[in-house]
Amino acid sequence: MTGPADRAAGRRRGPALSPSAWLGLVMLAVYVIAGIAGPWLAPYDLTRPHVELAHQFEAGSAAHWLGTDASGRDALSQLLWGARSALELSVIVVAISSAIGLLVGTVAGWFGGAVDEIVMRTVDVLMAFPGILLNIAIVATVARPGVPLTIAALCANGWVGYARVARGQVLALRDRDYVAAAVALGASNRRIMLRHLVPNLMGPAMVQMSFGLGAVIIVEASLSFLGIGPQLDYTWGAMLDQARNFLWNTDWVRVYALVPGLAITWVVLGANLLGDGLRDRFDPRQRGRGGAGAAGAAGPSGRA
Amino acid sequence: MTIGSFLVRRLGSGALAILGVSILTFGFLHLVPGDPVDHLAGGDAPLEIRRKIEHCMGLDRSLPAQFVGFLGHVVDGTLGNQCRNGDPKGPTVAARVAEVMPHTLALAVCGMLVAVVLALPLGIAAAIRRGTWLDTAATVVSLSGIAVPQMMFAPLILLWGFIALGWFPGPTEVGPSAIILPAFAVGTHLMAMLARMTRSSMVEVLGEDYVRTARAKGLGEGRVLALHALRNALLPVITVVGLQFGSLLSGAIIIENVFSRPGLGATLVDAIKERNYPVVQGAVLVIAAIYVAVNLIVDLSYGLTDPRIRRA
Numbered sequence: 001m002t003g004p005a006d007r008a009a010g011r012r013r014g015p016a017l018s019p020s021a022w023l024g025l026v027m028l029a030v031y032v033i034a035g036i037a038g039p040w041l042a043p044y045d046l047t048r049p050h051v052e053l054a055h056q057f058e059a060g061s062a063a064h065w066l067g068t069d070a071s072g073r074d075a076l077s078q079l080l081w082g083a084r085s086a087l088e089l090s091v092i093v094v095a096i097s098s099a100i101g102l103l104v105g106t107v108a109g110w111f112g113g114a115v116d117e118i119v120m121r122t123v124d125v126l127m128a129f130p131g132i133l134l135n136i137a138i139v140a141t142v143a144r145p146g147v148p149l150t151i152a153a154l155c156a157n158g159w160v161g162y163a164r165v166a167r168g169q170v171l172a173l174r175d176r177d178y179v180a181a182a183v184a185l186g187a188s189n190r191r192i193m194l195r196h197l198v199p200n201l202m203g204p205a206m207v208q209m210s211f212g213l214g215a216v217i218i219v220e221a222s223l224s225f226l227g228i229g230p231q232l233d234y235t236w237g238a239m240l241d242q243a244r245n246f247l248w249n250t251d252w253v254r255v256y257a258l259v260p261g262l263a264i265t266w267v268v269l270g271a272n273l274l275g276d277g278l279r280d281r282f283d284p285r286q287r288g289r290g291g292a293g294a295a296g297a298a299g300p301s302g303r304a
Numbered sequence: 305m306t307i308g309s310f311l312v313r314r315l316g317s318g319a320l321a322i323l324g325v326s327i328l329t330f331g332f333l334h335l336v337p338g339d340p341v342d343h344l345a346g347g348d349a350p351l352e353i354r355r356k357i358e359h360c361m362g363l364d365r366s367l368p369a370q371f372v373g374f375l376g377h378v379v380d381g382t383l384g385n386q387c388r389n390g391d392p393k394g395p396t397v398a399a400r401v402a403e404v405m406p407h408t409l410a411l412a413v414c415g416m417l418v419a420v421v422l423a424l425p426l427g428i429a430a431a432i433r434r435g436t437w438l439d440t441a442a443t444v445v446s447l448s449g450i451a452v453p454q455m456m457f458a459p460l461i462l463l464w465g466f467i468a469l470g471w472f473p474g475p476t477e478v479g480p481s482a483i484i485l486p487a488f489a490v491g492t493h494l495m496a497m498l499a500r501m502t503r504s505s506m507v508e509v510l511g512e513d514y515v516r517t518a519r520a521k522g523l524g525e526g527r528v529l530a531l532h533a534l535r536n537a538l539l540p541v542i543t544v545v546g547l548q549f550g551s552l553l554s555g556a557i558i559i560e561n562v563f564s565r566p567g568l569g570a571t572l573v574d575a576i577k578e579r580n581y582p583v584v585q586g587a588v589l590v591i592a593a594i595y596v597a598v599n600l601i602v603d604l605s606y607g608l609t610d611p612r613i614r615r616a
Contacts, residue, residue, distance in 0.1 A: 125324035225455040244459040261456025269451035
C-alpha cells in the first residue's frame with residue numbers, strides 16, 4: 001500500500017519493489033521450485049498406482065508427514081505432484097494468453113478503425129459472459145478433457161484482459177514524440193509495434209500476468225473440483241474434491257482438505273502481492289482509479 | 305449526450321453482444337463432436353424416440369433454420385422446449401430458468417448483503433486509519449479472502465456450521481435459514497475485493513482538494529467523511545458491486561455445488577454435461593442478458609451518485 005508521496009515518486013522514476021512485492025516474489029519462487037523439482041522431492045513414487053485401504057486417511061507421521069488420502073497414498077507426494085501440474089498449466093496458459101492478447105491489443109490500438117472495432121466487439125462479447133462458464137462449456141465437450149483442451153479453454157477468454165491492457169497502453173503511447181519520430185523516419189508498422197510500442201507496454205502487461213497466474217490456478221482447481229478438470233494424475237483441485245467427499249468421516253480428512261487449499265492460497269497470495277507491487281511500480285496512477293480499468297484488474301476473480 | 309441517446313446506444317450494443325454470445329454458443333454446440341440425442345435418450349433408445357427428440361430439438365433442419373428457430377423462441381418468450389423425451393408440448397426452457405432463478409436471486413442478494421456490510425466499514429476504517437494496525441489487519445483479511453479458494457472455504461464453513469456446531473441447516477434442507485451458510489461463504493469472498501476497492505478509493509478521495517476545503521471551513525470530521533469523501537469514493541465501489549452482482553446472478557457454481565443448491569449456474573453446468581442444446585442456449589442467453597443489464601444499470605447509477613457525469 002503506497003501513499004501519495006510514493007505515488008508522486010513513482011511517476012518520476014518508479015520506486016524499487018515494495019517489501020510485500022518481494023514477499024510475493026519469494027512465495028512464487030517457492031512454488032516454481034516445488035513445481036519443477038516436486039516429483040523428485042516427493043517421498044513416494046506416485047506413478048505406480050497402488051491402493052492400500054488399510055492406510056486410509058492416516059494422520060501425519062514420520063512415514064507420511066501430511067498423512068494419507070482415501071486410497072492410502074501419501075498426501076505430501078500428491079501435493080508436490082500437484083504443484084508440477086499447476087505450474088505447467090499456469091505458465092503455458094499465461095504465456096499463450098498474454099502473447100495473443102498483447103498482439104491483438106497492440107494491433108487494434110495502433111491501426112484503429114475497423115480492426116479496432118472488430119477486436120473490441122469481440123472483447124465485449126467475451127466480457128458479456130462469465131469466464132468460468134465459458135471454460136466449462138469448452139472442457140465439457142469431451143468426456144475426459146486432456147491437458148491441451150483445458151489449456152485451450154483457459155486461453156479462449158484469457159487473452160481478453162491482456163488485449164485491453166495493450167490497447168489502452170498503445171492509445172496512450174501512439175502520440176508520444178518517439179513514436180512520431182519513428183513514423184517520420186519511415187519505420188514500418190511492424191517495426192513501430194515491436195520496437196517502440198510492445199517494450200513500453202510490458203510493465204502493465206506484467207501486472208496483468210501476475211494476477212493472471214493466480215487466476216489460472218483458481219479456475220483450474222475449480223474445474224477439477226467440479227470433476228471436469230484436466231485428466232492429470234494429481235491436481236490440487238482434485239485433492240480438494242476428494243477431501244470434501246470424506247469430510248464427514250474422520251478428523252484427519254480435515255487436515256487433508258487443508259493441504260491443497262493452503263497450497264492454492266499460497267500461490268494466489270504470492271501472485272497478488274507481486275501484482276500489487278508491480279502495479280505500484282509500473283503504473284502508479286492505476287491504483288484506486290475508478291471505472292472499468294480498475295475493476296478489470298481488481299483481482300483474480302476477473303479474467304485470467 | 306442526452307440520457308435517451310445514451311440508453312439507445314447502450315441497449316443497441318448490448319443486444320449485439322447478446323446476439324454475439326448466442327451465435328458463439330450455437331456454433332460451439334454444433335462444432336463439437338457428440339450426439340445430444342445419445343445423451344438425452346440413452347444409447348440404445350428405440351429409433352422412434354430418437355426421431356422425436358431430434359425433431360423436437362430441430363436437429364433435422366439446416367443450421368440456419370435451427371438458429372432462426374431459436375430466435376423465434378426468444379421472441380415468443382419460451383426459449384424453446386427442454387426436449388427431455390421429445391414431447392413437443394413438454395416443459396419449456398423458460399420454465400426451467402424461472403424455476404431456479406429465485407434460488408439464484410436469493411443467494412446473490414444475501415451474499416452481496418454480507419459482502420457490503422462487512423466490506424464498507426472495513427475499507428473505510430482502513431482508509432481513515434491508514435498505516436495503523438487496523439489498516440494492516442484489514443489488508444490481511446481482504447487478501448486472504450481473495451486467496452483462499454472457495455473450494456476449501458465452502459466445505460469448511462459447511463463442516464463448521466452444520467456438523468461441528470449444528471446451528472445451521474445443511475445441504476438439501478429448505479427454508480429461509482438454509483441460505484445463511486451459502487450466503488456467508490459467497491459474501492466473505494466478495495467482501496475481500498470490495499474492501500480493497502473501498503479502501504483505495506477512500507484514500508484517493510481523502511487526498512483531494514475539496515476534502516481539505518471542507519475541513520478548512522471548519523466542517524466536523526464526521527460530515528467531511530460522510531458528505532464529501534464517502535459519496536465520491538463510492539463510485540468505483542458501485543462498479544465493483546454491480547459487476548460482482550452480475551456474476552453472482554449467473555450462478556455461484558462452486559457454492560451451489562458444495563451446498564447442493566439449485567441455481568442458474570448449476571442448471572447450465574448440468575445442461576452442458578448432458579448436451580441439452582435448448583437448455584444451454586436458453587440459459588446462456590439469460591446469463592448474457594443479465595450481464596448486459598447489470599452493466600447498464602451500473603453506468604446509469606453513476607449519474608445518481610455523481611452529477612458531474614450526468615452533465616458530461
